[in-house]
Amino acid sequence: MEAVDLVVIGGGINGAGIAQCAAAAGYSVLLLEKGTIAGQTSANSSKLIHGGLRYLESGQLPLVRKSLAERKALLNLAPSLVNPIPFYIPVYENSRRSPWTIRAGLSLYALLSEFDALGQFKSIPSVHWSKIKGLKLQGLKALYQYWDAQTDDKQLTQAVVKNARTLGAQVIEHAKCTSIEHLNGHCKVHYQLVDDANSEVVEVEALAVVNAAGPWVNDVLDKVQPQIAAEAIEWVQGSHLLLDIPANDGILYLESCFDQRVIFVMPWNEQTLIGTTEIVLEELVGKPEITAAEIDYLLGIYLHYFSEFGDVDTLKTKVVDSFCGVRVLPKQTGNAFDRPRDTLQKSQASHPNLLSLYGGKLTTYRTTATEALDWLEQTIGERQSLADFDKLQLD
Known part of the structure; x- marks a missing residue:
């Protein structure tokens, strides 16, 4: 039976980051992914590395500060994968957020970035408003420009896994966890190859297990013995549309x-990407699919600002x-848009060698990884470090 320090379940950005961070710290790591690396949520985000300007409205200042610090780090560590890009915020006569509100938010954003070069923002003079092709000018009162960054989320996750492998981590795709036995001081993890119904169940002994299965986090907990309580959660679907419309040179932040x-x-790839929605799902079965209501929602907002196509049916052809x-x-009451976006890391006294992750953001995967490493060191002790996680370059 194989024995490792850590088994990570889930090959999205958080699982990949934890595997990389733990391997750099000298731990033997096995990463299990039931599909392919970055095959689910981590390939279907808005593809942004950003501080989360909108989180200021719900008072999530620590998350914004952390996200801005991670934006700066990733621009340095992954310059071929993470690129700065201008964002534009148009403010109209009937906008709910006034020019003063937007300016105050951008000023706080700059302050929380510790006046990083990308923390700068400016008001665009009206003579230059037409540079944003097709944007409605009627009723436009102000146009602000600030900076964040864009990435290919799937390629970024794959690059993190590639780096983890160079540090000695084992990565097995199409490997479904079938059970986790939590014993005294260690766990026995069983997995089977998904594409081979006749494959044997493999048993691995691990001193610690991190459940980073994303939307399926509680499905993994259902496989734990003795049984363990799970957090009450909601699945929130975020959908995007790609339109065959030439892209502007920056990103529009639209109310x-x-x-x-x-x-x-x-x-996005010289076309126009619109997103995202936030729809609470009653169940999670099969591959998520965009709904007709989400399509109408996204195209309706687009037409509100870019009216050249006239109606939704015409725009649908694009x-x-x-x-x-x-x-x-x-799981809370209220609008999903205002919910906290920070990661919850949950370990229970009854199962001290098992950590489960709830939520999280693409931008802050590195801080999630370092927090998981702190738990790992406290749980099974430190190892001889192989590399400085904060200096690992990605390509």
Whole structure:
């Protein structure tokens, strides 16, 4: 029977980051992914490395500060994968957020970035408003420009896994965890190859297990013996549309004309990407698919600001692709848009060698990884470090 220090279940960005961080710290690591690396939520995000300007409205200042610090780190560690990009916020006569509100938010954003070069923002003079092709100018009172970053989320996750492998981590795709026995001071993890019904169940002894299965975090906990209590969660679907429309040179941060939310209109492979929605799912079965209501919602907002196509039916002919990501939020009352976006890391006294992750953001995967490493060191002790996690370059 194989024995390792750590088994990580889930090959999304958080599982990949934890495997990389733990391997760099000298731990023997096995990462199990039931599908392919970055095959689910981590390939279907809004593809942004950002501080989360909108989180200021719900008072999540620590998360914004942390996210801005991670934006700076990733721009340095992954310059070929994470690129700065201008964002534009148009403010109209009937906008719910006034020019003063936007300016105050951007000023706080700059302050929380510790006046990083990308923390700068400016008001665009009206003579230059037309540079944003097709944007409605009627009723436009102000146009602000600030900075964040864009990435290919799948390629970034794959790069993290590639680096983890160079540090000695084992990574097995199409490997489904079938059970976890939590014993005194260690766990026995059993997995089977998904594509081979006749494959034997493999048993691995691990001093610690991290459950980073994303939307399926509680499904993994159902496989734990003795039984363990799970957190109450909701699945929130975020959908995007790709339109065969030439992209602008930056990202539009647009207030929804239907509710209190904001969406992004982004360049992606020389086309236009719109997202995201937030729909609470009653169940999680099969591959998430965009709904008709989400399509109408996103296209309706786009037409509110870019009216050249006239109506939703005409604009639908420009849709060339769609994708959906599902994220985990704590089960609460109220609008999903205002829920906390920080990661909850849960370990219980009855199962001290098992850590489960709930939620999290693409931008802050490295801080999630270092927090998991702190738990790992406290649980099974430190190892001889192989590399400095904060200096590992990604390509």
